[in-house]
Amino acid sequence: MIEPKFTREELEARQQARGEISIDTVRDYMCFENPTATPEEAAFALWERYPNTYSHEAFLKSTRIVQEVKDLLSTRQ
Secondary structure (H helix, E strand, C coil): CCCCCCCHHHHHHHHHHHCCCCHHHHHHHHHHHCCCCCHHHHHHHHHHHCCCCCCHHHHHHHHHHHHHHHHHHHHHC
16 A cells, blocks of 8 residues: 655644644654654654644653554554
């Protein structure tokens, strides 16, 4: 299965349409913008991008959840 790759600008537009930072923001980053990022790398990048929304620890928790789902799905393909 070929996954689409979005640019940061495309993902920012999706984020703006949502209006708030959510797990979808984390998923978009980890699955479409930078699918090879580790949860730690993704959490840091998201925390830098959206510093006034959630703590680094909250982003890390979210990125680890998304990684677990990615790992589960990869075993089913």
